[in-house]
Amino acid sequence: MDTLQKLLGIELPLIQAPLAGIQGHAMAIAVSNAGGLGSLPCAMLTPDALRKELELIRAGTSKPYNVNFFAHTPPTPDAAREAAWRSALAPYYREFGIDPDTIPAGAGRAPFSAEAAELLSEFKPAVVSFHFGLPDQVLLDRVRSWGAKVLCSATTVAEARWLEEQGVDAIIAQGIEAGGHRGFFLSHDLSTQLGTFALLPQIVRAVKVPVIAAGGIADAAGVAAAKVLGAAGVQIGTSYMLTPEAFTSAPHRAALKGPAADHTALTTLFTGGPARGIVNRLMRELGPLSSAAQVFPLATAAIAPLRSKAEAQGSGDFSPLWSGQNARGCKEIPSAQLTRELAAGWV
Structure with missing residues (x-):
């Protein structure tokens, strides 16, 4: 063996x-x-x-x-960094009618x-x-x-x-x-x-x-x-x-099966740490390795309500569409x- x-x-x-x-x-x-x-x-x-x-x-x-x-090692929360991150996301909060003051901070x-x-x-x-x-x-x-x-x-x-x-x-x-x-x-x-x-x-x-x-x-x-x-x-x-045992979301499955999967990049937008995913609207508009993003893993909380709202509409524009290059x-x-x-x- x-x-x-x-x-x-x-x-x-x-x-x-x-x-x-x-x-x-x-x-x-x-x-x-x-x-x-x-x-x-x-x-x-x-x-x-x-x-x-x-x-x-x-x-x-x-x-x-x-x-x-x-x-x-969990980072020390930084209120100024969190405020800057939420400011970068403010146009999207307005688009979806989300009050950022209602979003709790957290690591996830x-x-x-x-x-x-x-x-x-x-x-x-x-x-x-x-x-x-x-x-x-x-x-x-x-x-x-x-x-x-x-x-x-x-x-x-x-x-x-x-x-x-x-x-x-x-x-x-x-x-x-x-x-x-x-x-x-x-x-x-x-x-x-x-x-x-x-x-x-x-x-x-x-x-x-x-x-x-x-x-x-x-x-x-x-x-x-x-x-x-x-x-x-x-x-x-x-x-x-894409296996039946995976609970990959519908937008994520669609991205993996379509031409979007040919375009992946390392991004810090979804958690604060570099991670490879399929390029989507948020990555294109803010840049995948944005300096505005909170540090790992604190970026997640501010993104979560945007992801929920978009996925409810069948969109993966604000979701971490994790995928390798193949x-x-x-x-x-x-x-x-x-x-x-x-x-x-x-x-």
Whole structure:
């Protein structure tokens, strides 16, 4: 058995990328039961919601699964920055008849905590993965106490080396093609961000732990290419976004299936952190990397009512239409079937 499968206790060297806001237990169960590693995105879940999802996963599969958390340092709220952000959005508030004074501030995404670790200890997931670096050593020790394997994203060779020094079990090499948030943590300089097939072999040469390729891999041929370049496995997200287990919104599904998916960009508008999504009206009009946006993850609150109003009208103009650069692998087939099709490239 190959290294990654043995390490994680899975049959196929394929991890379903955690898709926050787009999937929950149903996709994770389907992928794990198909032989891959299903993932549950946890950064946007309250403790009660997390418990419910974990109970459903436990009832739905006896196979290993992954729970994914953010490890960012929450910023100090800045009233002036929030006011400037809402001022930039003021024309849109007027367009939709929204009173900005009624919009509460808030983060919407929380980093891994002692409370989350305590909850997880009841379920003992086989794999715990992190984005934006790692939590502190006490929390990591808690995760490892029940035998969980620890994975984390790296977007540069320096990050990969740092993660290996911290004792992670495997590293996810996240190329710039990937949809959603950049997982960078040592530097936020976007000029350091490489494409998957440039980054992957560099990280493979630099570390001894298994390396998982992520970003722009959307079909069996891409999986095969990652293997040739030294990957121990792959992590794939965008391709799962049209499956019946995903609760991708109607505007988002339409964008993924149409010509709009050919145009993606990194944007800070929806959360404050650079994340890849399909270009929409807000990104075109404010600029995808706008300096007006609040810092991560505080930008979300001010956007939320605009998103709700627009989506109610069938529009994704104010929605984070997360997508990697290769949405052509999206298929409206069950996640289990898609998992097996993708893994067929690993021969």
